[in-house]
Amino acid sequence: MLALEMFRSLPRTVAGKAMGSRMPGILSGFAAPLRLMTIDPPVVDRPGWARLRSRLSGICGSDLGALSGSTSLYFSAVVSLPFVPGHEVVAELLDDCEDLPAGTRVVLDPVLTCAARGVEACENCSAGRTNVCSRITVGDLAPGLQTGFCRDTGGGWGQQLTAHRSQMHVVPEGWSDEQALLMEPLSCAVHTALRAGVRDGDRVLVSGAGSVGLFATLALRQLTGAGQITVVAKHPHQRELALELGATEVVSPSETLRRVRRETGAFQLKPEFSAPYLLGGVDVAVDAVGSKSSLETALGATRAGGRVVLSGMPAAADLSAAWFRELELVGTYASSRHEPPVHGQSGKGAFELAAELAALEPVVQLSKSVVSYPLHRWREALDHAHAAGRLGTVKVAFDPRSSQ
Amino acid sequence: MSRPGFVLEVDDRTPPMVVHEGLGFRLENFPLGTRVVYPPESLPAVPDVDDAIDHALRHPVDSEPLPALLRPGMRLTIAFDDISLPLPSMKSPDIRGRVIEAVLTMAAEAGVDDVKIIAANALHRRMTAAELKHIVGERVFRSFYPQGDLYNFDAEDRDELAHLGTTDKGEDIEISKRAAESDLLVYVNVNLVAMDGGHKSVGIGLASYKSLRHHHNAKTMVHSRSFMDHKHSAMHHSAWRMGRIIKDTVQVFQIETTLNNDVFPSSLAFLQKREWEWSVRDQASMLAVRRGLAMAPQKARHKLFHDVRSVYGLTGINAGEVEAVHERTLEKVHAQHSVEVNGQSDVMVMGVPYLGPYNVNSSMNPILAACMGLGYYFNSYRGQPVVRKGGAVILYHPLDEGFNQLHHPSYVDFYEEVLAESTDPAVVGEKYEQQFAQDPWYIHLYRTSHAYHGVHPFYMWYWIAHALDHVGEVIWVGGNRKAAARMGFRAATTLQDALEMASGTVGSAPSITYLHNPPHLLADVR
Ligand SMILES: [Zn+2]
Ligand SMILES: [Zn+2]
Numbered sequence: 039m040l041a042l043e044m045f046r047s048l049p050r051t052v053a054g055k056a057m058g059s060r061m062p063g064i065l066s067g068f069a070a071p072l073r074l075m076t077i078d079p080p081v082v083d084r085p086g087w088a089r090l091r092s093r094l095s096g097i098c099g100s101d102l103g104a105l106s107g108s109t110s111l112y113f114s115a116v117v118s119l120p121f122v123p124g125h126e127v128v129a130e131l132l133d134d135c136e137d138l139p140a141g142t143r144v145v146l147d148p149v150l151t152c153a154a155r156g157v158e159a160c161e162n163c164s165a166g167r168t169n170v171c172s173r174i175t176v177g178d179l180a181p182g183l184q185t186g187f188c189r190d191t192g193g194g195w196g197q198q199l200t201a202h203r204s205q206m207h208v209v210p211e212g213w214s215d216e217q218a219l220l221m222e223p224l225s226c227a228v229h230t231a232l233r234a235g236v237r238d239g240d241r242v243l244v245s246g247a248g249s250v251g252l253f254a255t256l257a258l259r260q261l262t263g264a265g266q267i268t269v270v271a272k273h274p275h276q277r278e279l280a281l282e283l284g285a286t287e288v289v290s291p292s293e294t295l296r297r298v299r300r301e302t303g304a305f306q307l308k309p310e311f312s313a314p315y316l317l318g319g320v321d322v323a324v325d326a327v328g329s330k331s332s333l334e335t336a337l338g339a340t341r342a343g344g345r346v347v348l349s350g351m352p353a354a355a356d357l358s359a360a361w362f363r364e365l366e367l368v369g370t371y372a373s374s375r376h377e378p379p380v381h382g383q384s385g386k387g388a389f390e391l392a393a394e395l396a397a398l399e400p401v402v403q404l405s406k407s408v409v410s411y412p413l414h415r416w417r418e419a420l421d422h423a424h425a426a427g428r429l430g431t432v433k434v435a436f437d438p439r440s441s442q
Numbered sequence: 443m444s445r446p447g448f449v450l451e452v453d454d455r456t457p458p459m460v461v462h463e464g465l466g467f468r469l470e471n472f473p474l475g476t477r478v479v480y481p482p483e484s485l486p487a488v489p490d491v492d493d494a495i496d497h498a499l500r501h502p503v504d505s506e507p508l509p510a511l512l513r514p515g516m517r518l519t520i521a522f523d524d525i526s527l528p529l530p531s532m533k534s535p536d537i538r539g540r541v542i543e544a545v546l547t548m549a550a551e552a553g554v555d556d557v558k559i560i561a562a563n564a565l566h567r568r569m570t571a572a573e574l575k576h577i578v579g580e581r582v583f584r585s586f587y588p589q590g591d592l593y594n595f596d597a598e599d600r601d602e603l604a605h606l607g608t609t610d611k612g613e614d615i616e617i618s619k620r621a622a623e624s625d626l627l628v629y630v631n632v633n634l635v636a637m638d639g640g641h642k643s644v645g646i647g648l649a650s651y652k653s654l655r656h657h658h659n660a661k662t663m664v665h666s667r668s669f670m671d672h673k674h675s676a677m678h679h680s681a682w683r684m685g686r687i688i689k690d691t692v693q694v695f696q697i698e699t700t701l702n703n704d705v706f707p708s709s710l711a712f713l714q715k716r717e718w719e720w721s722v723r724d725q726a727s728m729l730a731v732r733r734g735l736a737m738a739p740q741k742a743r744h745k746l747f748h749d750v751r752s753v754y755g756l757t758g759i760n761a762g763e764v765e766a767v768h769e770r771t772l773e774k775v776h777a778q779h780s781v782e783v784n785g786q787s788d789v790m791v792m793g794v795p796y797l798g799p800y801n802v803n804s805s806m807n808p809i810l811a812a813c814m815g816l817g818y819y820f821n822s823y824r825g826q827p828v829v830r831k832g833g834a835v836i837l838y839h840p841l842d843e844g845f846n847q848l849h850h851p852s853y854v855d856f857y858e859e860v861l862a863e864s865t866d867p868a869v870v871g872e873k874y875e876q877q878f879a880q881d882p883w884y885i886h887l888y889r890t891s892h893a894y895h896g897v898h899p900f901y902m903w904y905w906i907a908h909a910l911d912h913v914g915e916v917i918w919v920g921g922n923r924k925a926a927a928r929m930g931f932r933a934a935t936t937l938q939d940a941l942e943m944a945s946g947t948v949g950s951a952p953s954i955t956y957l958h959n960p961p962h963l964l965a966d967v968r
Pocket of ligand 1: 098099100125126
């Protein structure tokens with residue numbers, strides 16, 4: 039089968055980055071640790087596992103990070119090379135899998151938990167906090183935090199992959215593949231929104247209006263009692279989308295602090311040789327970019343005792359504010375089987391809630407803008423994904439079926 | 443003898459005219475038939491200033507002489523106009539300093555020892571020590587400032603405000619507590635234009651936001667026609683209503699001074715003259731200045747202009763009861779500024795110079811430039827506006843001097859956020875004024891730094907409300923396009939382009955009037 043394979047080790051990619059440029063071309067150029075290969079389809083011959091045909095698989099910010107070498111070495115221990123990327127996956131079952139007949143269309147919760155690994159459930163998995171499973175390097179599978187980062191499972195960027203029943207969520211009847219594709223990122227957004235600990239009427243800042251920021255905005259609006267939601271967007275197209283998805287207002291990066299300051303009646307200080315920050319500010323800030331400046335904006339715009347949610351994979355940043363303003367710094371990774379209660383009803387899984395969001399009209403509209411590429415045009419696809427914000431695209435994906 | 447103001451009709455022998463535009467000026471060829479309105483030449487100054495001051499204090503109008511009002515043990519407060527007057531600043535010694543010294547001398551002779559001197563800056567920025575010293579003079583500064591007896595009024599110091607009641611129209615009167623509780627309040631004013639002085643001095647200069655909001659709003663400003671004519675200005679009516687209540691509570695001894703039109707120093711003397719009367723020497727210095735400006739970086743141009751100190755002559759000083767004094771003041775001001783203009787025209791052209799009341803020692807941002815042109819100059823009329831209803835106003839200013847972060851922090855937010863949403867003074871006032879007025883950060887900067895109060899940009903914008911209501915089109919020649927658009931205006935490169943753009947509103951052969959400001963003039967439009 040045809041698949042894109044990440045073959046070079048993360049440390050080597052990091053070394054490559056140091057000598058290479060920051061141009062987007064690094065992703066798709068000669069230095070990219072990705073290649074199009076014909077490989078044997080992956081098989082995991084264990085109970086609960088089945089083969090799937092990938093229909094659509096998104097390109098996520100974390101994929102771009104891994105490919106450009108900007109991902110922390112921290113993650114080198116929880117992946118196994120070579121692997122086929124693609125953790126945002128819409129696929130159809132090639133085999134019957136427990137209660138699901140072959141042909142069923144599913145989306146994957148990519149986290150490879152104790153259930154998938156065939157080991158006894160760890161404490162977190164038992165509690166339904168599957169995204170923070172403690173066993174992601176052991177059991178039936180090679181190390182890999184998720185499908186798409188594990189040598190044994192394959193990923194959505196190949197024509198075929200395998201997945202465990204515990205990962206599968208059936209796509210509702212009548213949904214397009216594109217709509218289903220958005221469920222995984224939406225479920226992460228659900229998790230982010232619920233981790234944000236927003237109380238009714240809280241002022242929230244979402245730094246970034248890529249797919250992570252936009253979906254987080256939607257989830258915050260739909261699932262929490264957030265009051266003002268201010269979204270930081272660079273590009274005009276993102277402004278409109280943010281407003282459609284529930285932002286109260288959209289600001290450009292350069293005006294963020296000024297706007298938050300005025301709306302919250304905060305004081306603004308300007309330290310020497312660095313960016314200004316606020317005393318006072320929003321109750322909750324969500325960093326949906328992960329860059330140093332985005333994270334520092336979030337830290338600097340949050341009131342003392344407020345909460346800063348790391349939704350993008352974060353870069354090294356000045357954490358003085360977290361110390362000095364006693365901020366709660368909260369990470370949010372993937373999504374969980376049992377999310378905290380929403381509007382009084384408890385125990386729903388992130389995918390369940392994501393399915394509700396994905397059925398909303400603005401998301402249906404958004405799904406129509408998903409752009410897909412055949413595997414052999416991977417360089418173009420990655421360049422496009424890298425420039426997605428500027429080009430007004432929310433999601434770029436591979437369609438491995440069109441790569442015969 | 444000085445010559446009165448003058449209206450010239452441009453014909454084929456008319457030389458190009460000086461038009462101010464920020465930190466520079468251009469020479470413009472106006473279309474044939476354009477009316478150019480020149481301010482009157484400077485009135486003669488009183489020969490002996492100290493003598494005039496002494497005479498005014500000892501022979502006031504409708505009041506006992508100042509020495510008779512002073513007694514030991516009394517509480518005396520002297521308030522004075524802040525840095526926004528006169529424009530440009532006066533060469534040392536400032537007239538206010540000389541008057542204050544005279545008042546203090548009389549107070550000392552009478553044995554008064556409880557004296558405070560307050561800058562009546564209302565919601566304007568606090569002046570620096572150097573700026574205060576420039577106004578009151580070295581001696582007064584040294585004797586009062588270090589002890590804290592000479593200070594800027596703080597309209598946000600709740601403990602130092604007194605509510606004197608409300609007018610029959612429900613307007614709050616809240617002013618400096620020290621002033622309100624004094625046995626005598628002496629106000630020392632500089633009356634550069636007809637808008638200043640009278641009940642505006644105490645009632646506005648020493649008032650808080652709570653009081654100012656009753657007349658500083660879009661509705662009142664639209665109905666002030668004009669600001670230079672207090673009998674036809676809704677803002678003045680309000681100030682007068684308040685002033686009469688202040689008079690009932692506080693004994694006010696008003697001292698108003700009027701200045702002549704000598705605003706340019708000798709190096710720029712040609713700007714004071716009518717172009718066709720320029721001597722060879724004037725021509726040469728004009729060319730030298732233009733060459734210098736063309737080569738100088740922005741910073742140097744800024745310094746060149748902002749360092750200008752004027753040698754105004756004092757044309758009169760009157761003291762005593764507020765309204766009686768103000769009557770006499772207005773006579774002098776009108777004598778200096780009035781020019782008879784026959785009928786309105788389709789297009790009004792004005793150059794906006796580098797300086798307005800709110801950017802002394804600072805920079806003129808686009809909002810201030812708009813206020814200068816469409817607030818000050820547009821409203822410099824009696825009778826009816828120079829431009830007809832629905833006509834076009836053409837202004838000259840680059841609109842790009844940037845925002846001074848120290849002086850105008852709330853302007854940036856106003857410009858970026860408020861104007862982005864609406865440029866309608868009534869709409870923005872309704873929606874945002876309160877927020878800006880009560881913003882704790884702006885209040886902090888106003889009280890402790892040198893920032894204009896958070897609400898100040900709104901006042902600037904209200905001030906142009908009458909012009910926006912009256913004219914059909916505003917075009918900025920040489921203006922930054924983005925800035926003009928942000929404010930709801932258009933920009934053109936040349937006067938020809940501007941007239942072309944305005945032709946949809948005023949036709950292709952409009953009547954044009956150019957107000958040759960500065961020095962200041964007041965168009966008496968019949
Ligand atoms: Zn992802
Ligand atoms: Zn586990």
